Amino acid sequence: DTEVTQTPKHLVMGMTNKKSLKCEQHMGHRAMYWYKQKAKKPPELMFVYSYEKLSINESVPSRFSPECPNSSLLNLHLHALQPEDSALYLCASSQDPKRTGNTIYFGEGSWLTVV
Amino acid sequence: ELKVEQNPLFLSMQEGKNYTIYCNYSTTSDRLYWYRQDPGKSLESLFVLLSNGAVKQEGRLMASLDTKARLSTLHITAAVHDLSATYFCALRRSNDYKLSFGAGTTVTVRA
Numbered sequence: 066d067t068e069v070t071q072t073p074k075h076l077v078m079g080m081t082n083k084k085s086l087k088c089e090q091h092m093g094h095r096a097m098y099w100y101k102q103k104a105k106k107p108p109e110l111m112f113v114y115s116y117e118k119l120s121i122n123e124s125v126p127s128r129f130s131p132e133c134p135n136s137s138l139l140n141l142h143l144h145a146l147q148p149e150d151s152a153l154y155l156c157a158s159s160q161d162p163k164r165t166g167n168t169i170y171f172g173e174g175s176w177l178t179v180v
Numbered sequence: 181e182l183k184v185e186q187n188p189l190f191l192s193m194q195e196g197k198n199y200t201i202y203c204n205y206s207t208t209s210d211r212l213y214w215y216r217q218d219p220g221k222s223l224e225s226l227f228v229l230l231s232n233g234a235v236k237q238e239g240r241l242m243a244s245l246d247t248k249a250r251l252s253t254l255h256i257t258a259a260v261h262d263l264s265a266t267y268f269c270a271l272r273r274s275n276d277y278k279l280s281f282g283a284g285t286t287v288t289v290r291a
Contacts, residue, residue, distance in 0.1 A: 098279075107268055107281035108279075113277040168213075169225070171225075
């Protein structure tokens with residue numbers, strides 16, 4: 066099983082709403098990632114969790130708040146977003162954060178539209 | 181800062197012919213990844229290249245890595261329609277979690 070599961074697949078939210086994106090993997094991976102991808106662009110790293118601790122925040126605005134409740138789950142809490150935040154949000158995981166040769170597996174993504 | 185350049189950005193292929201996508205990068209890298217993305221879909225891992233001279237093949241796709249030239253290639257043999265997608269190369273340095281992506285190559289295979 067090499068699956069990273071993301072919910073919801075589609076989300077439309079207003080600029081005053083609070084919502085969350087969820088990600089789950091059962092591969093025993095200890096590194097989990099959030100990426101943002103705009104149309105026709107490559108993914109851009111937002112956050113990295115290593116052994117359930119936040120290791121990297123790529124200067125992401127505070128309206129995006131990540132959370133890693135346990136080694137299998139990763140959330141991205143959204144609040145007061147802007148229309149330009151509309152994008153595909155990809156969760157990914159890899160086996161051992163310290164081994165760069167591991168394959169990084171991506172979920173199907175959550176399409177976010179901010180209105 | 182690690183820079184990754186892919187070319188071409190768009191590639192129109194004729195069925196049955198061979199083509200190559202190039203991925204150049206700016207600094208020493210430990211790991212080179214190739215991903216495929218279909219429209220509206222997520223990224224599918226194709227290859228992970230770990231060392232100089234590494235060559236991996238899967239079906240009609242073959243990837244290679246030359247760390248001295250800082251170049252990876254993705255070779256497509258006898259293109260078929262279901263290879264139409266966007267292909268990304270990405271690099272990761274040791275002790276760095278960040279995967280730096282190229283701009284992507286959008287491939288369209290025509291009859």
